[in-house]
Each structure stands twice: as C-alpha cells, then as structure tokens.
Amino acid sequence: MNSIAHSRRNPIERYQDYRAQRFAKHERTWSKSLPGWRTRSRRRMLVVGLALTFAFMLAVSVLCAFGVQWAPLLWLPASVVFFPLWIMLQIVSGRRGDAPGAVLDEFELAQRDSARSIGLTVTQNLMMIPIAYLIVGAVITEGTNESMAYAGGLMALVMLLVGGCTPAMVLGWTRPDPEPED
Template identity: 70%
Template sequence: MPSNIPADTAATQHDLIQRYQDYRTRRFLKHERTWAKSLPGWRTRARRRTLVVALVATFLFMFAVGVLCAVGIQWAPLLWLPACAVFFPVFTVLQIVSGRQGDAPEAALDEFEVAQRNSARSIGLTITQYLMMIPAFYLVFGATFTDGADPNMAYAGGLMVLTVLVAGGSAPAMILGWIRPDPDPEA
C-alpha cells in the first residue's frame, strides 16, 4: 500500500474490495446453478463455434454499417438495429453455454480455468487495442482532411468505436467458447 494512505483507510478499502469480490462470487455461483442445465444441445464445441462465427459475422456487419454511415448513406444507421437483434441473443446464448467463464470471478474457478480466463482476457485486450486504431485513425485523419466539416464522421466513428469495444469485450467469451472441449457426458 502507498505510504501516504493511513493504515485504517487501506484496510477499509481492502475489506470493501474483498466484500465485493465475495458478493460477485456468490452471485456468479447462483447464476451458474440457475443456467447450468439450460440449452444442453448448444453446449458442444461445434455449436459454440457456430455461435462464435455468428458473432464475428455480426461484428463485421456492424463495422460495415459504420463504413456505410461514413460514406453518407442515409438509411445505413437503420441496419444497426438488426445487427443488435442478432448480437444480443447470440452473445447471451454463448455466455450461457460456456458458463460465463470469460468474466467469472477468480474464486469461482480452478487454477486451470483462471489461467485460461486470464489468457483470454489478455488476448481480448490486445484485440481491442489494435482494432481501436482503425476508428481512431479514421476520426483523426478524417477530421484533418475535412476540417471537421463532415457531419457523418462523428456518427460513423462512434459506431466503429462501439463495434470494436463490444467485439473486444466479447473476445474472452468467444475465445473460451472456441477452445473449450465438449462437456463430459454425465453418467
């Protein structure tokens, strides 16, 4: 702990964080019990991979909507609605069938699962950082070339940023859904 923080304040902060982590673990385990038997036919590796491919296609479509907005197609923002209508249920199903391991608290996982989760999170962060350069360069250079006069640029850039953030945030669940083996058949 930094020396400029009084010991009682540091202990209080630690207790607060520990209580939150305990609450998160209890909530995670409760939800895990609730959803553990849901969608049994979608828990196979092949089905999870189908969901991951569907999410990748959805993110590409979302990014394309941003590009269409950038070129000034007036009806293009309406395409964002079907993309969201696909994303939310597909991502929710992937989370259910993969056990939400990508955002599980550490106390709810064993050592191997923690290592896999941390690796997937690291890859997700790297994906987010590199992909975020695309909309950042678009906005920076686009504003430079147009002197900020293009009214479509902010909206299109916002859609691109949102797409990259959602894709990066979804990446750990997608990675874990892709690499995890089929569940053991119950006796």
C-alpha cells in the first residue's frame, strides 16, 4: 500500500491492520507449539483446569470476606496455576477468541462473535455478585470493614477473569480437533 492511501485511512482502520499483522506474526511463531495439547480433549482439560482455578480464587475471596488473615496468600498459588493454563489455552486454540476479524474466515468470525457475546453476558451477570456484596456489605458495616472491601475487589477480579477468559474457553471446548497435516 502506498503512503498516500495509507494516510487517508482513519486511525481505527490503521490500528486494525496493525492488529491483524501482529496477530499473523504471533500465529506463525506459536502455531507449532504444544502440538500434543491441540486436541479437543486436551483443550477441555485446560478449560476445566481454568474453571477449577476460578473456583479456588472465588473461595479465596470468600475466606478474605470472613477475615481469614492468611487467605490472601492463597492468591499466589492460584495465579501460578492460572497463568500457565491461560497461556496454554490461548496457544492451542490459536487465540481465536480475541483474533482480529481480518484474519478469520466467515465461520470463525461467527464463532468468535458468539463466544464473545457469551463472555459479555457471563461478565455482566457474574459482576452482580461482587456488586451486591459490596453494596450490602457497605450498608451493614457503614463502609468501615477493610476485609469486605478487599474481598469484594478479589471477587470482582475473579468475575472479570472468568468473563474475559470465557470466549477462549468456549472456543477451546467446542472447536473440533485440528485437521491432520501431511
């Protein structure tokens, strides 16, 4: 593309092109990584592992709500488990949950958009839990309980992580095994 045509495009179009190029570069880099984990059954194991990690994180936030002093320390092992699982799922699912539209075909685009819609719905609904907890807790304690505020923040973080990971989890769970290569 010549520089005159490039300069006439708006910043959003240029950014979308940049995202597509960057995505394609990363896809080339990671496309052969973790070949044994690209099957549907293995991806489902990663999804279940993430779900269990989120349940553990939620349990940690509830322990914090009850004022258990050592409970925040449990967040560290949860994070140590979360990050590798999440990165692995992103790699083996080809990051289709957050891929730019320009690199997807029509079917993949429809799948991605459906998974994102589910993720948004999950996020909106789950966020009602920490919101209700914080509102009711603030009224009951007159806003003076630090454990409640910390626990509410952890709950909100868990719900945002769940919602943000949902598209990749849905696609990782539902997509068929990759076609065998020659």
